[in-house]
Amino acid sequence: MSPEDVEEQLRRAGRPEAPPEHLQRAVLNLPRGSSPRISRTRVVRLGVAAALALAVLAGVSIVVTRGNPAIQPVATVQLRNAVGAGAEVRIGSPNGPNRPLELSVQHLQPGSERYYELWSYGDHPPMMLATFMTSKDGSCTIRLSIPRTADWQDLVITPRDRADQPLLCSNHGRC
Amino acid sequence: MxxxxxxxxxxxxxxxxxxxxxxxxxxxxxxxxxxxxxxxxxxxxxxxxxxxxxxxxxxxxxxxxxxxxxxxxxxxxxxxxxxxxxxxxxxxxxxxxxxxxxxxxxxxxxxxxxxxxxxxxxxxxxxxxxxxxxxxxxxxxxxxxxxIPATERAVLELAYFDDLSHSQIADRLSLPLGTVKTRIRSGLLRLQQYLEGARP
Missing domain, CATH: 1.10.1740.10 (RNA polymerase sigma factor, region 2, helix turn helix motif)
Structure with missing residues (x-):
């Protein structure tokens, strides 16, 4: 194959169409056992229903969240970086095949509302545990379940889709 | 991406x-x-x-x-x-x-x-x-x-998808003409390498 062949193939290929962001999110969630594909019509209907339900439940959720005690941690893991941001992960006791986990993040890139990912680098290959978003002050608290056998000591927070760019790490050598 | x-x-x-x-x-x-x-x-x-x-x-x-x-x-x-x-x-x-x-x-x-x-x-x-x-x-x-690196991909896309001349690409990206030519050449070579690797 000559460079001229490559030029010809490029011309014939034409510019690829960029997939929309929501498709990327849907596809990248497939390995995590997301539900089977739902038709777009159904998605619209579900979206409307979900929006209505959210509007109704908004006030209730605040009350529930305030009233819901934090998990009883059996271990706590601190994540830090060099510029003062931090996170704490509270690990709960196993409940069946999974265990609860609560993540609190502070001062993570304040001023922007971004997506982040929580990874367990102690698992091989590394396992993404959660995708989350912070408020504008760079903080958030989320609760989730992870497999009881998942490693929770070597945790890393990265920007979404940037698994090579650790922002906060429990193993400080990584950040 | x-x-x-x-x-x-x-x-x-x-x-x-x-x-x-x-x-x-x-x-x-x-x-x-x-x-x-x-x-x-x-x-x-x-x-x-x-x-x-x-x-x-x-x-x-x-x-x-x-x-x-x-x-x-x-x-x-x-x-x-x-x-x-x-x-x-x-x-x-x-x-x-x-x-x-x-x-x-x-x-x-x-x-x-x-x-x-x-x-x-x-x-x-x-x-x-x-x-x-x-x-x-x-x-x-x-x-x-x-x-391939974004810098090379950008010039290749302008050259082969948008059909711009090297001079037009240099103007568009505010780059020296020589840099545009270098990036096109190296981008094509990299593509060639990947495409040859992909052939059955």
């Missing part, structure tokens, strides 16, 4: 199946990534999406002429890629060829679902076979483009 991500180590993987060892996943060939994907690696799946997401979506869009249907077909294709990566056999063809077949079938299924004209799948005459071959090449070219 940023290619900076592909330029850097995605993550250190000390013991990767398929003999990849601690290499950067971004440097692995499509065949190696598919082999790793067959073992259930999410990072391998993301890498295949980074390389082939736009290519598969473009293929589906070209075949279905409907963005919504193309989105559904793309999602179906990647569902099958995730579930059936173990059926890929590098001795029987290239990764691009296998990914094309999966994507073509997903598009055909979507077309049938919408009662559009089904895409020919089983028996191909000579012209159809040529079309299929060109489609595989297109898929491989689009995937290879995601693997």
């Amino acid at each position: 940023s290619d900076e991500r592909l330029e850097r180590p995605i993550v250190a993987l000390p013991a990767m199946p398929g003999g990849l060892g601690p290499r950067r996943l971004a440097d692995a060939s499509d065949e190696e990534v598919l082999t790793l994907l067959a073992s259930g690696s999410e990072l391998a799946f993301r890498t295949i999406w980074q390389r082939y997401g736009a290519a598969v979506f473009s293929l589906c869009l070209r075949r279905l002429s409907d963005r919504g249907a193309a989105e559904d077909a793309t999602q179906e294709a990647f569902t099958n890629i995730w579930k059936r990566a173990a059926t890929f056999n590098p001795d029987r063809g290239s990764a691009a060829g296998w990914l094309f077949a999966v994507s073509r079938n997903a598009a055909a299924q979507e077309a049938r679902h919408h009662r559009r004209d089904a895409v020919p799948v089983a028996v191909l005459d000579q012209s159809q076979a040529a079309d299929e071959e060109e489609a595989v090449t297109r898929l491989a070219v689009h995937a290879a483009l995601t693997r």
Whole structure:
């Protein structure tokens, strides 16, 4: 194959169409056992229903969240970086095949509302545990379940889709 | 999609199946990534999406002429890629060829679902076979483009997709003409390397 062949193939290929962001999110969630594909019509209907339900439940959720005690941690893991941001992960006791986990993040890139990912680098290959978003002050608290056998000591927070760019790490050598 | 991500180590993987060892996943060939994907690696799946997401979506869009249907077909294709990566056999063809077949079938299924004209799948005459071959090449070219540095990809896209002259590209990107020529040359060489690696 000559460079001229490559030029010809490029011309014939034409510019690829960029997939929309929501498709990327849907596809990248497939390995995590997301539900089977739902038709777009159904998605619209579900979206409307979900929006209505959210509007109704908004006030209730605040009350529930305030009233819901934090998990009883059996271990706590601190994540830090060099510029003062931090996170704490509270690990709960196993409940069946999974265990609860609560993540609190502070001062993570304040001023922007971004997506982040929580990874367990102690698992091989590394396992993404959660995708989350912070408020504008760079903080958030989320609760989730992870497999009881998942490693929770070597945790890393990265920007979404940037698994090579650790922002906060429990193993400080990584950040 | 940023290619900076592909330029850097995605993550250190000390013991990767398929003999990849601690290499950067971004440097692995499509065949190696598919082999790793067959073992259930999410990072391998993301890498295949980074390389082939736009290519598969473009293929589906070209075949279905409907963005919504193309989105559904793309999602179906990647569902099958995730579930059936173990059926890929590098001795029987290239990764691009296998990914094309999966994507073509997903598009055909979507077309049938919408009662559009089904895409020919089983028996191909000579012209159809040529079309299929060109489609595989297109898929491989689009995937290879995601693997070269953004600086080189930008000038190649302007030169070959937008048909701009080197001088026009230099003006557009505020770059010296020599830099544009260098990036085009090195970008073509890199593409050539990836495409030769992708040939059956």
